[in-house]
Amino acid sequence: MGALVRGDLADRTDGLMRLFTILRLRLRSLLSRQSIDEELDEELRYHLERQIEVEIAAGRSREEARYSALRSVRDIEQRKEECRDMRGLNLIDNLAQDLRYAIRGLRRNPGFACLAVVVMALGIGANTAVFSVVNGVLLKPLAYRDPARIVTLSTIWRSGAKLSLAAFPDFRDWHDQSTAFSAMACYRSSDEPGMTGSSAEYVHVASVSEEFFETLAVTPVLGRLFSAEERKSGNSGKALISYSYWQSHFGGSDSVLGRQLRISGDSLTIVGVLPPRFHFPDTSDIWRPSDAVDRKHPRTSLSFHAIGRLKPGVSLEQAQAQLTSIAVRLQRQYPNSNKDRSVAVARMRDDMVSNVRLTLYLLLGAVCLVLLIACANVATLLLTKATDRTREIAVRVAVGARRSRIIRQLISESLLLAFVSGSGGLMVAIAGLKALIALAPADVPRLTEISIDGPVLAFTFTVSVLCSLLFGLAPALYASRVDSNDALKQGGTRSVASGRSSRLRSALVIAEIALSVVLLAGAGLLIKSFVALNNVALGFARSTCC
Amino acid sequence: MSKPTDLVQGTLDLLILKTIALEPMHGWAIAQRIRQMSGEVLQVGQGALYPALHKLEQNGWISAEWAVSENNRRARYYTLTKAGRQALKQEAAQWERLSAAISLIVRTA
Numbered sequence: 001m002g003a004l005v006r007g008d009l010a011d012r013t014d015g016l017m018r019l020f021t022i023l024r025l026r027l028r029s030l031l032s033r034q035s036i037d038e039e040l041d042e043e044l045r046y047h048l049e050r051q052i053e054v055e056i057a058a059g060r061s062r063e064e065a066r067y068s069a070l071r072s073v074r075d076i077e078q079r080k081e082e083c084r085d086m087r088g089l090n091l092i093d094n095l096a097q098d099l100r101y102a103i104r105g106l107r108r109n110p111g112f113a114c115l116a117v118v119v120m121a122l123g124i125g126a127n128t129a130v131f132s133v134v135n136g137v138l139l140k141p142l143a144y145r146d147p148a149r150i151v152t153l154s155t156i157w158r159s160g161a162k163l164s165l166a167a168f169p170d171f172r173d174w175h176d177q178s179t180a181f182s183a184m185a186c187y188r189s190s191d192e193p194g195m196t197g198s199s200a201e202y203v204h205v206a207s208v209s210e211e212f213f214e215t216l217a218v219t220p221v222l223g224r225l226f227s228a229e230e231r232k233s234g235n236s237g238k239a240l241i242s243y244s245y246w247q248s249h250f251g252g253s254d255s256v257l258g259r260q261l262r263i264s265g266d267s268l269t270i271v272g273v274l275p276p277r278f279h280f281p282d283t284s285d286i287w288r289p290s291d292a293v294d295r296k297h298p299r300t301s302l303s304f305h306a307i308g309r310l311k312p313g314v315s316l317e318q319a320q321a322q323l324t325s326i327a328v329r330l331q332r333q334y335p336n337s338n339k340d341r342s343v344a345v346a347r348m349r350d351d352m353v354s355n356v357r358l359t360l361y362l363l364l365g366a367v368c369l370v371l372l373i374a375c376a377n378v379a380t381l382l383l384t385k386a387t388d389r390t391r392e393i394a395v396r397v398a399v400g401a402r403r404s405r406i407i408r409q410l411i412s413e414s415l416l417l418a419f420v421s422g423s424g425g426l427m428v429a430i431a432g433l434k435a436l437i438a439l440a441p442a443d444v445p446r447l448t449e450i451s452i453d454g455p456v457l458a459f460t461f462t463v464s465v466l467c468s469l470l471f472g473l474a475p476a477l478y479a480s481r482v483d484s485n486d487a488l489k490q491g492g493t494r495s496v497a498s499g500r501s502s503r504l505r506s507a508l509v510i511a512e513i514a515l516s517v518v519l520l521a522g523a524g525l526l527i528k529s530f531v532a533l534n535n536v537a538l539g540f541a542r543s544t545c546c
Numbered sequence: 547m548s549k550p551t552d553l554v555q556g557t558l559d560l561l562i563l564k565t566i567a568l569e570p571m572h573g574w575a576i577a578q579r580i581r582q583m584s585g586e587v588l589q590v591g592q593g594a595l596y597p598a599l600h601k602l603e604q605n606g607w608i609s610a611e612w613a614v615s616e617n618n619r620r621a622r623y624y625t626l627t628k629a630g631r632q633a634l635k636q637e638a639a640q641w642e643r644l645s646a647a648i649s650l651i652v653r654t655a
Contacts, residue, residue, distance in 0.1 A: 022604065022606045025606070039612075042622075043573060043596070046621050047592055050574040050617075051592075
């Protein structure tokens with residue numbers, strides 16, 4: 001048994017070594033092509049010389065021997081070609097050739113190339129910009145440890161009303177009576193006048209309960225979190241600041257710990273700095289433990305947000321069930337304040353983005369339609385170009401090019417177009433994204449998490465390739481199906497735009513019109529809803545109210 | 547250039563592997579040895595031999611090296627690798643099975 005096992009291991013290492021050898025050979029084939037060609041030449045020449053020697057030894061003259069040997073080695077070039085094929089060199093050669101040809105082709109029609117690139121770049125750019133918003137807001141997990149476990153707790157009523165707030169005493173009871181959470185916290189935040197040194201401004205300040213930072217699993221980059229007494233005391237006089245606040249107001253210096261801030265008249269000592277890009281909730285820059293006033297809020301006052309971190313292994317449904325039964329108990333205990341009141345648990349990210357999810361997906365759908373229209377445009381352009389090239393393609397077919405090779409060459413032209421427009425699209429997206437974020441309404445969550453990162457780049461790349469296939473395939477298939485005889489005849493480039501190509505073109509135009517109509521109709525409806533929303537009677541005269 | 551028999555590609559691989567199992571050889575010597583050992587029946591031409599050799603090299607079954615040959619000229623010598631030895635055993639067994647089966651059918655009257 002042992003011998004078998006050992007043999008197996010040896011086999012595997014042999015296999016690995018063989019893999020390395022093969023890889024090394026392939027790499028060498030790729031990189032030192034010229035020396036390999038020369039070696040091949042030399043090898044075949046050696047064989048030839050030996051053959052000639054044999055013929056001479058058999059009594060022929062040198063000339064005859066050479067002639068006979070050469071004859072026996074028909075098509076030396078073809079042999080060499082076969083050898084090179086075996087070494088997989090031809091594929092790379094062909095691709096390189098296709099690329100060079102494609103570049104030349106585009107340079108010959110700069111106007112067409114520019115037009116196609118601009119149209120595609122706009123389409124791809126718009127898509128990339130919207131996708132980065134979708135990615136940043138809807139798809140990316142929250143930037144906390146194990147973010148799927150973080151949940152929000154909202155107060156709901158039997159009538160179906162829901163408020164994403166809680167009463168402090170209710171929160172206390174949920175916290176003390178449930179076992180489904182490893183941490184639970186409540187917080188409130190507001191803009192308050194703050195003074196650091198001599199500058200006074202409004203700062204967003206959050207008052208947070210004891211387990212706030214444990215719920216979010218945040219650790220400070222400098223200093224410490226609040227100590228147990230500070231959290232409980234209700235008048236701690238301590239504060240934590242955000243990373244950006246540290247940079248902007250204290251120059252990122254280590255001496256920040258122990259310095260004082262004045263918030264709404266209270267003097268607070270800074271004990272720690274939180275990690276970069278952490279501003280939860282909203283745009284907070286200062287955090288302080290919730291104070292005595294907070295804790296005295298009655299059960300009727302719903303002024304706090306509540307969050308929790310599920311224990312590992314506890315499901316959302318289990319937590320919900322537990323909290324619901326606690327809420328029922330509270331209903332009985334405090335019939336005045338808690339009548340018909342219960343609690344709803346939802347994952348924090350879902351809760352945060354639910355209001356914009358539909359809108360964002362609709363937006364993504366719309367720009368996809370725009371991109372399709374752009375592709376149809378470019379396909380029409382390419383189709384026109386293809387009919388102009390029937391003669392050139394007919395020549396290539398006559399010389400012996402296989403249809404697949406021609407298709408591959410036409411597709412590589414489309415790929416080149418797509419890559420260039422993809423890069424252009426990226427630049428459009430970068431500019432457009434800045435504009436999008438600036439114009440975004442205030443209640444779009446996670447705006448700061450939107451950026452052009454890995455997934456977005458992958459998206460751009462995929463979209464570019466798909467588009468190139470989309471607008472390149474049909475013209476390529478059409479163009480390569482050329483009847484050499486027809487095309488090479490005298491009136492070569494007359495409209496071989498026979499039924500087939502003009503039908504294709506009509507189809508493309510119809511598709512474009514249809515898509516544009518859909519977009520226009522959708523846009524019109526949205527504008528109408530927007531106007532209607534704006535004009536909804538609020539029930540009070542806005543001008544005299546605020 | 548092969549006369550009486552047309553060799554199938556796979557069989558040529560087997561012959562090459564077997565020939566260089568004894569000692570490293572260059573292409574010309576391999577063709578000669580195959581001709582001799584088969585009693586002048588199998589004559590492998592340049593056109594079939596070298597593509598086969600290069601394919602075997604790409605597979606990692608044989609390795610190649612430049613060396614000075616018997617007539618003081620440079621030639622490319624091929625050796626069997628460990629994986630190649632393995633492959634030779636397998637291909638030989640395969641061939642035995644195949645040829646036995648064919649003989650069985652052909653010989654029965």
